[in-house]
Amino acid sequence: MFKIIDLNTLGLGQEFPENIYFVLRGWMDSxxxxxxxxxxxxxxxxxCKSEKETESIFSFCGMKPDDLDMIVNTHNHADHTGGNNKLQLLSGAKIAMHEYDAHYVNLWDESGLNLDFSDWELPKFSVDNILTDGDILSFPPFDFKVIHSPGHSGGNIVLYDSKYEPLLSGETILNGDFGSVHCFREGNRALFDLRDSIKRLAQLPIRLILPAHGGPITNPQKCIDDCLRRINILIKEPIKMGYHFIRRWFIHAVLIRGEMEREKLFSHVSEIENFYAINKRYIKINNKDLFNEIVDDFIERGVLVDRDNRLSVINP
Known part of the structure; x- marks a missing residue:
């Protein structure tokens, strides 16, 4: 399911150009x-498993997939790049990405793409245009400045236009939160990198944040303050950082697999490094105990449902 949100219905005063479409997707998709x-x-x-839906969106924008000229990725994770292969085949569009994340794509390094740590699938593609901090992407009437914002990914970028003042934040800023930080992969400084990235963005005059997950954010400063407060908590209490990461990854794992018996799901996730390695480093409890704790909590919150010992996501 998707929803195209008219940015001029958000009550922000100055009108946004009508040629920009913000498409709100489901939890598994950017x-x-x-x-x-x-x-x-x-x-x-x-x-990639949503590529048919992705292709269908273009008709609501008065386009066809083969009209596409360029794909810009905020980073190289599979929930942001899964449609690259098919859309490039249909259109011949050039793919642009920050040089750090593009490096791992063009080598097709599954560790650098976070594929061997996770449970993602990703059809192979390559990056044509290498982006660096300070580049300008002219998509009239917007002139988006590329801002390197490492943390969630080493090559994470955001895009900012100084005329209309939208921030296309990727997973650097979500609504009061941010994309999970994989310090085990990105290095011990990743949370500090993310904090520095957000502090840098806080200096910009921002009217609207368009994140990679969740709806438009119309109170940018409060959202940024909430993100910084949350990061400082995770820096001080690493166990919370571990839970922050595993909970988000866990829902993705269930969404990808669909409904599964509880024991089969445990057998599956307990063999994936995102689960057992993060637990070993940050949470440090028995894997089965951690699994049951997360599942029971998500059931209580109404995120998961248990039907005859089979688990599925109902409200991510």
């Missing part, structure tokens, strides 16, 4: 931002 013009651009392409 949102998409489509800019119609010269060039025709999509920012992030969601997960």
């Amino acid at each position: 949102n998409n931002i489509i800019i119609k013009g010269d060039p025709n651009v999509i920012i992030d392409t969601s997960y």
Whole structure:
């Protein structure tokens, strides 16, 4: 399911151009931002298992998938790049990404792409255009500045236009939160990198944040303050950082697999490094105990449902 949100219904005063489309996607997929013009651009392409839905979105924007000229990825994770392969085949669009994450794509390094740590699938593609901090992407009437914002990923970027003042934040800033930080993979300084990235963004005049997950954020400063407060808590209490990461990854794992028997799901996730390695380093309890704790908590919150000992996601 997806929803195209008209940015001019958000009560922000100054009107946004009508050629930008914010596409709110389901929890497993990144949102998409489509800019119609010269060039025709999509920012992030969601997960590969949703590629048919991704292709269908273009008709609501007065386009066809083969009209696409450029794909810009905020980082190289599979829930943001899963549609790259198919859309590039359909359109011949060039793919742009920050040089750090592009390096692992063009080597097809599954560790660098976080595929061997997780449970993702990702059709192979390559990056054509290498982005660096300070580059300008002209998608009229927008001139987006590329801002390198490491933390969630080493090559994470956000895009900012100084005329209309939207921040396309990827997973650097979500609504009062941020994309999970994999210090086990990105290094011990990743949380500090993310904090520095958000502090840098806090200096910009921002009217609207368009994140990669969740709806538009119309109170940017409060959201940024909440993110910084949360990061400082995770820095001081690493066990909370471990839970922050595993909970988000766990829901993805269940969504990808669909309904599964509880014991089979445990057998599956307990063999994936994102689960057992993060637990060993940060949480440090028995894997089965951690699994049961997370499942029972999600059932109580109404995120998971247990039907005859079979688990599925109902409200991520």
